[in-house]
Each structure stands twice: as C-alpha cells, then as structure tokens.
Amino acid sequence: MIYNDILSAKKEGRKLLAVLLDPDKIDMNVLDALILKINASPATHVFVGGSIVQATIIDELIERLKHKTTLPIVLFPGNPSQISNRADAILFLTLLSGRNPDYLIEHQVNAVPILKQTKLEIISTGYILIESGTQTAVQRVSKTEPLARENSDYVLQTAQAGEFIGIKLIYLEAGSGAQWAVPLEMISKVSQNISVPVIVGGGIRSKKAIDQAYQCGADMVVIGTAFENDSDFFNF
Numbered sequence: 001m002i003y004n005d006i007l008s009a010k011k012e013g014r015k016l017l018a019v020l021l022d023p024d025k026i027d028m029n030v031l032d033a034l035i036l037k038i039n040a041s042p043a044t045h046v047f048v049g050g051s052i053v054q055a056t057i058i059d060e061l062i063e064r065l066k067h068k069t070t071l072p073i074v075l076f077p078g079n080p081s082q083i084s085n086r087a088d089a090i091l092f093l094t095l096l097s098g099r100n101p102d103y104l105i106e107h108q109v110n111a112v113p114i115l116k117q118t119k120l121e122i123i124s125t126g127y128i129l130i131e132s133g134t135q136t137a138v139q140r141v142s143k144t145e146p147l148a149r150e151n152s153d154y155v156l157q158t159a160q161a162g163e164f165i166g167i168k169l170i171y172l173e174a175g176s177g178a179q180w181a182v183p184l185e186m187i188s189k190v191s192q193n194i195s196v197p198v199i200v201g202g203g204i205r206s207k208k209a210i211d212q213a214y215q216c217g218a219d220m221v222v223i224g225t226a227f228e229n230d231s232d233f234f235n236f
C-alpha cells in the first residue's frame with residue numbers, strides 16, 4: 001500500500017520525491033525518453049494531474065508510464081474528471097485553505113461513484129495553498145485565496161484542523177511554477193506539530209531547495225515545472 005510506505009518512510013527518515021507530470025504540458029512524442037530519465041532519477045513516485053486536463057489523455061499517459069516504470073503512479077486531480085483506473089492511488093484532496101464548498105466537499109461527493117468503479121487506493125489529503133508571489137492556477141481554478149506566507153501559525157492551525165478531521169497527509173502547496181516556494185520556517189512549524197506526513201511542492205527548482213525542504217521536515221517534495229523545463233534537472 002502506497003500510504004503505508006509513505007508512513008514507513010517518514011518513520012525511517014527516508015525522504016520521498018515525486019515527479020509531477022501534467023498531461024496538458026507533456027509532449028507525448030518524447031514521453032518514453034522522459035520516463036527513462038525519471039527511472040534514472042531519485043524520484044520515488046510519479047504524480048499525474050493538472051488543473052484542466054482531459055481524462056482521455058490521462059489514461060493514455062498512465063498506460064504508457066505503467067509499461068516503462070515500476071514507480072507508483074498517484075493521481076493528483078484538479079477535479080473528478082481526472083480519475084483514471086489505471087493509476088495506483090489517488091490523493092483525495094480537500095482544499096483546506098479555501099472557503100469554496102466545491103473544493104471542500106462538492107467535487108469529493110461527485111467523485112464517489114467514479115471511485116467506486118476503481119481499485120485506486122484513496123489517500124485523504126489536506127491541501128493547503130500558500131501565497132507565493134503571483135496568482136497560481138490552483139487559485140484561479142478553485143477561486144480561493146491562499147493563506148498568508150507570514151502567518152505560519154494559522155497554516156499550522158489549518159493543518160491541525162485537517163488532522164482532527166482525519167486526513168492522512170498534509171500537502172503544503174505554493175502552486176505550480178510559483179515565484180516563491182513554501183517558506184522553510186512554515187514547513188518546520190507544520191511538520192513539527194502534526195503527526196501525519198507532510199508533502200511540499202510548488203516553485204522548488206534546485207537540489208538545494210529540495211534538501212532544505214527535507215531538512216525542515218518535508219517527508220515528500222514534489223517537482224513539476226523544473227523537470228518540465230529541463231529533463232536533465234535530476235542529474236545532480
């Protein structure tokens with residue numbers, strides 16, 4: 001089970017790295033070469049998702065990934081149309097930082113009949129969007145405001161509320177291509193004061209930034225744009 005492995009990794013201090021593939025941005029003609037690079041990289045998981053993606057492209061992408069990599073494929077969906085039976089698991093997201101009922105419960109309810117047709121492992125995830133300099137796609141699509149960078153106490157309070165509700169992971173998100181990544185001090189505060197694993201993503205563009213996030217307590221780091229822009233990004 002993917003979640004149990006994330007828990008074991010946290011316990012053992014084994015840091016995890018997810019490569020995020022956005023089907024809208026991937027050039028399917030070079031996919032095989034990209035997968036080879038992912039296999040040669042330190043990545044431990046492949047996340048698949050984006051804000052607007054069509055389901056048919058997702059199925060094809062995952063099918064091809066499954067043939068060429070043994071890494072777990074985890075859906076990171078923007079909405080219920082992005083569910084594919086071919087993946088291994090799904091981050092079942094609740095946008096805890098926002099106050100838009102569609103992203104707090106409406107999409108989740110609509111996803112149930114689709115999920116019931118699949119064997120996907122469902123991993124309940126509290127998704128917390130943090131202000132990152134410019135408006136990001138998540139903000140635009142979800143019509144919600146991110147939480148302030150300066151207020152890590154409130155971010156922690158939000159993560160703790162998620163934990164009390166019963167979520168299994170906290171995802172601190174600056175947004176894809178973010179100008180500023182999640183503040184390191186915020187990662188420390190949250191990871192030291194909750195017991196579920198912490199994923200951090202958005203605007204992380206260097207090995208140094210990955211390592212700093214780990215040192216501050218991130219259990220998993222997500223890399224999207226840096227690998228999209230440079231398929232040799234992981235040659236460090």
Ligand code: 1GP
Nearest residue numbers: 176177201202203224225
């Ligand atoms: C976005 O956290 C992910 O949801 C990854 O962000 O594209 O900035 O790496 P980047």
